[in-house]
Amino acid sequence: xxxxxxxxxxxxxxxxxxxxxxxxxxxxxxxxxxxxxxxxxxxxxxxxxxxxxxxxxxxxxxxxxxxxxxxxxxxxxxxxxxxxxxxxxxxxxxxxxxxxxxxxxxxxxxxxxxxxxxxxxxxxxxxxxxxxxxxxxxxxxxxxxxxxxxxxxxxxxxxxxxxxxxxxxxxxxxxxxxxxxxxxxxxxxxxxxxxxxxxxxxxxxxxxxxxxxxxxxxxxxxxxxxxxxxxxxxxxxxxxxxxxxxxxxxxxxxxxxxxxxxxxxxxxxxxxxxxxxxxxxxxxxxxxxxxxxxxxxxxxxxxxxxxxxxxxxxxxxx
Ligand SMILES: NC(=O)c1ccc[n+]([C@@H]2O[C@H](COP(=O)([O-])OP(=O)(O)OC[C@H]3O[C@@H](n4cnc5c(N)ncnc54)[C@H](OP(=O)(O)O)[C@@H]3O)[C@@H](O)[C@H]2O)c1
Numbered sequence: 001x002x003x004x005x006x007x008x009x010x011x012x013x014x015x016x017x018x019x020x021x022x023x024x025x026x027x028x029x030x031x032x033x034x035x036x037x038x039x040x041x042x043x044x045x046x047x048x049x050x051x052x053x054x055x056x057x058x059x060x061x062x063x064x065x066x067x068x069x070x071x072x073x074x075x076x077x078x079x080x081x082x083x084x085x086x087x088x089x090x091x092x093x094x095x096x097x098x099x100x101x102x103x104x105x106x107x108x109x110x111x112x113x114x115x116x117x118x119x120x121x122x123x124x125x126x127x128x129x130x131x132x133x134x135x136x137x138x139x140x141x142x143x144x145x146x147x148x149x150x151x152x153x154x155x156x157x158x159x160x161x162x163x164x165x166x167x168x169x170x171x172x173x174x175x176x177x178x179x180x181x182x183x184x185x186x187x188x189x190x191x192x193x194x195x196x197x198x199x200x201x202x203x204x205x206x207x208x209x210x211x212x213x214x215x216x217x218x219x220x221x222x223x224x225x226x227x228x229x230x231x232x233x234x235x236x237x238x239x240x241x242x243x244x245x246x247x248x249x250x251x252x253x254x255x256x257x258x259x260x261x262x263x264x265x266x267x268x269x270x271x272x273x274x275x276x277x278x279x280x281x282x283x284x285x286x287x288x289x290x291x292x293x294x295x296x297x298x299x300x301x302x303x304x305x306x307x308x309x310x311x312x313x314x315x316x317x318x
Pocket of ligand 1: 025026027028029030031032049050051052055077078079080104105106107108109126160161162163222223224225226227228229230231
């Protein structure tokens with residue numbers, strides 16, 4: 001059920017962001033491209049955290065054709081390599097003392113089963129655990145932003161999740177087999193995608209519960225259905241059919257796909273929805289409350305995720 005009778009958030013409602021520092025993961029393509037562009041147009045400094053400098057440089061050049069002087073830079077990030085995420089954090093902290101907005105947007109969908117070098121299923125790591133590692137590493141910078149602005153609502157983390165988390169994943173997180181190794185059949189990659197997106201919804205609540213009093217809040221959202229590179233990963237008949245279906249079904253533009261992220265990241269109104277699951281354009285959707293209203297489910301994922309990071313040599317919870 002979708003709640004909220006107020007007017008839908010528009011790009012024109014993004015406040016002035018001069019002086020704000022932000023990161024958009026996967027900001028070189030699709031929804032992330034527009035998220036980056038709109039933040040930068042409102043005056044924010046934006047780091048595109050992504051894996052290919054060439055692709056990011058091309059994106060920045062295209063954005064500057066739209067508007068000169070945008071303050072956008074590349075930050076190397078490979079979510080499929082946990083150790084390299086420590087370098088991403090170090091690199092960022094060598095340049096900036098605070099981070100106002102972190103948009104965990106990068107993702108892959110319905111890839112064939114594959115383990116990363118960290119031994120995690122590739123979607124689980126890209127969409128969930130890699131982003132959690134990045135978020136935890138950047139918490140000191142997010143805290144610094146909250147202190148800097150002396151504002152309990154300023155430092156925000158936005159997890160770009162998906163309705164797939166509600167529709168395709170298991171009923172709850174599978175802690176016995178988080179890689180969902182045992183799944184078989186053509187739908188298995190899609191169900192793994194749903195699983196990691198479910199986790200990204202729940203972890204936003206866990207972060208908000210723990211850091212809200214320190215001025216940091218987190219949000220999760222479905223951006224809408226947008227034609228992008230995301231649909232290119234499944235080369236089976238199911239992937240071909242879904243791409244064909246996308247071509248004839250109503251889809252949103254990438255800029256509309258970015259609107260709910262931008263709402264969560266910038267709107268003064270969004271603070272009332274901290275920790276919740278949002279849908280276009282900036283509305284709370286109660287369907288995820290079956291997990292979000294269950295403190296045991298939220299705490300369990302928090303503990304699992306931080307234990308995983310600890311096992312991979314990350315500092316323990318701050
Ligand atoms: N499009 C939709 O209809 C839809 C619907 C629901 C949810 N979403 C979610 O929205 C988000 C954005 O999707 P999109 O449609 O804009 O997809 P997209 O066009 O495929 O863009 C994905 C971005 O993620 C980056 N990325 C992928 N793997 C990475 C890794 N290992 N490390 C760092 N960056 C990585 C990609 O970088 P490269 O350029 O290097 O590949 C690209 O910049 C995703 O989280 C997706 O799950 C999308």
